[in-house]
Amino acid sequence: MTDNTEKTLEQITTKIWREEAEVDNPFAAAKSYCAGFDVYGDLLGKISLVEYLWLLFKLDPPNKAEARTFEGLAVALANPGPRDHSVRGAMNAGVGGSTRASALIAAISIGAGNLGGAREVFTAVQYWQQCGTDIESWIDIIDNPPREERADVWPEMEHTPGFDPNGASCPMPVKQLLDHLVEIEQNEPLLWLQSHRQTLEQHTGSPLAFSGVAAAAFFALGFEPEQAEILFLLLRLPGAAAHAIEQEKMGWSRYPFFGNGLTLTNDPGPVANND
Amino acid sequence: MTEKSTNLTNGPERLKFFEDNWQTEMGAWFPGERVVLRGKDVFTELNECSWMEYIVYAITGKNNPKLATIIEGLSLLSTSYPDPRLWNNRIAALAGTARSTGALALAAGIAVSEATIYGLRPIKGALDFLYRASDQKDHGIPIEEIVKDELKANRSVSGYGRPLINADERIAPAMRFLKSIKADSGKFVKLAFEIEDYLKNTRYKYQMNIAALNAATVADLGVSLNEYYYTSTLAFIGGILPCHLDAQTKPEGTFFPLSVDRIKSMPCANREWSN
Structure with a gap:
């Protein structure tokens, strides 16, 4: 058993956060600092939600172009729509009268996967780290995708990450998002993806998907694959939440x-019960 | 007509084929009448199964009471510790102290049990390693070389060594249980101990942990990696639930509360946000 009076208390070590306690309560913060910024005394009223999200992950403010790119991506991902697997999961929770938390758990669990989900984005950002803007490297990795030598809990990718194996041509919203992000800053990886999209699609045999644009954008903005994976999960939740609440009110019969x-x-067939 | 007979590999035609068309051998509910799992009537053909026998049948499609007995026994002895300091259990306890629900606590506890330093990754990894090691041994490769190659490739050997402490107190009671059901002397159990004999005398001084013994036991029954993974997903609930209940029944917010000085902030100068 631990004797707190004699031993040093264990601590949470963090670069992200610092607090100063209220004078009358060591369990309440009077001031909270995120990466050196006073959250409630300075940031509140000045910073946008997307800028704050960036700050939490990067520990430095974004420049204007970075903030606009990140914001564009966040808007594009916020609602995948009621046909998306993850949103369907959330709506299933809604129609059954499940807890609202379970709706988001459902959306996260489903939206975590290799098909259009966060794990696909993780893997696609790894591809970007490996291939950059070298088309020969991309063609090689499409033809010879890396395989895990050891068994993992994740299933193997069944298609090139960032491309839709069930797609036909690249859907207009995917192209619109890519065009929008390119216009902001002419960011090199995004510009390269725009100009090489059709070549990549020919080699994968599938059209570019939202997950592919998201991965390119996260890479272009300097996010690590792990950060991209978890941000993709987070950014797609608003639509799941709204659709779950809507369907909860509609009910299961509709x-x-x-x-x-x-x-x-x-x-x-029916089996005779001997009882 | 099945999917295979349509020769649809990808693209929207594949989705069109599956629209309102889920053909399955897994099971179905006939409303107001009966329910079928893998070709067997649940009410008359599976009604005398134990709960775990039913789950084993659902996962593997095989009637395997011995595997069910092993899973139940080893889950009880090795993965159901009611200690809320353990990471997955702690989540359930936090849900209890924060007055969330039991199902949400359990869902979160199971989800995080898919961990790297404990839980489902080592569980699956240990079986993967034992199958590979056995295959190599059958090809005449000595244990020393097999283990050295594994260490060289992965800097660890799944199923050997343990966070916090090295020795694993679960081995002895697990062996007593396995002996009682005559499951303690198969080829893979022997191999697991052979590997330990080598490893504990190396500079790593790794001892076998329960993941290796459990994996060896199911390997002796010919269980596949995926079958083992799925049967293991429930292995932790015996520890998760009591930890949640304990915190749920104590005053709210009192489970390991953290005061402000429990945050160790890494140095970061104060600064002001500028738009």
Whole structure:
């Protein structure tokens, strides 16, 4: 058992945060600093949500172009729409009257994956780190994707990360997002992706997806793959939350059940109960 | 018609094929009538299974009471510690002290059990290593070389060594249990101990941890990596639930509270935000 009076108290070590205690309560902060900025005495009223998000991860303010790029990405990702797997998960929670937390857990759990999800973005940012803006490297990694030698909890990628294996041509919103992000600063990786998109699509056999633009943007903004993965999870939650609440009010009877959509191909049929 | 017979590999045609068309051998509910799992009627053919036998059947498609017994016994002895300092249990306790719900606490506790320094990654990794090691041994490669190669490639050997302490107090009771059901002397259990015999005499001084023994036990039953992964996802709930309940029934907010001076902030000069 620990004797707190004699031993040094264990601490949380952080670069992100510093607090000063209230004089009457060591468990309440009078001042909170994020990367040296007084959060409630200075940032509040001055900083945008997206700038604050950037500051939390980068520990330095973004320049104007970085803030605009990050904001553009955040707006584009905020609502993947009610057909998206992660949003469907959240809506399922809603229609069943589940806890609101479970709606976001559902969206995060589903939106974490290799198909259009955060793990895909993680892997795609790794590709960017490896290949940069060298088309030969990209073609090589598309043709010879890296494989884990040791078993992991994540399934293997089944397609080139950042491209939609179920797509036809590149959807207009994906192109609009890429064009918008390029216009802000002519950022090299984004510009390169815009000019090489069709070549990459020919080699992957699939169109560029939102996850691909997001990965390029995170890479262009200097985020690590781990940061990109968790930010992608976070930035896609607003739509999941709103759709979950909406469907909660609508109720299960106005939500698809796919009643006739399932076929059991090995149905043993009714079995006599001997009781 | 199945997907394979349509020769659809990707693109929107594949999605069109699957629209309102989920063909499955896994199972279905016939409303008001019956339910089928993997071709068996739940009410009349699986009704005498234990809960874990049912789960094993769902995951593997095989009736395997011995595997179910092993999973139950080893989960009880090795992954159900009711100590809220352990990272996954602590999440459930925090949910309790913050007055969240039991299901949310359990969901979060299970989710984080997919960890790297403990939990599902080492669990799956240990089986992966044992299967690879056995294969290499069958090809005449000595244990020393197998382990050295593993250390060289990964700087660790899944199932050996342990955070906080080296010795694993679970081995002895687990072996007593395995002996009682005649599951303590298979080829893989012997291999696991052979590897330990080598490793504990190296400069690493690694001892076997329970992940290696558990993996060896299921390897002796021919369980696949994925089957083991899925059967292990529930292994921690015996520890998670009591930790949540304990915190839930004590005064709110009292589980390991942190005062402001428990934050050790790394140096960062105060500064002012400028737009």
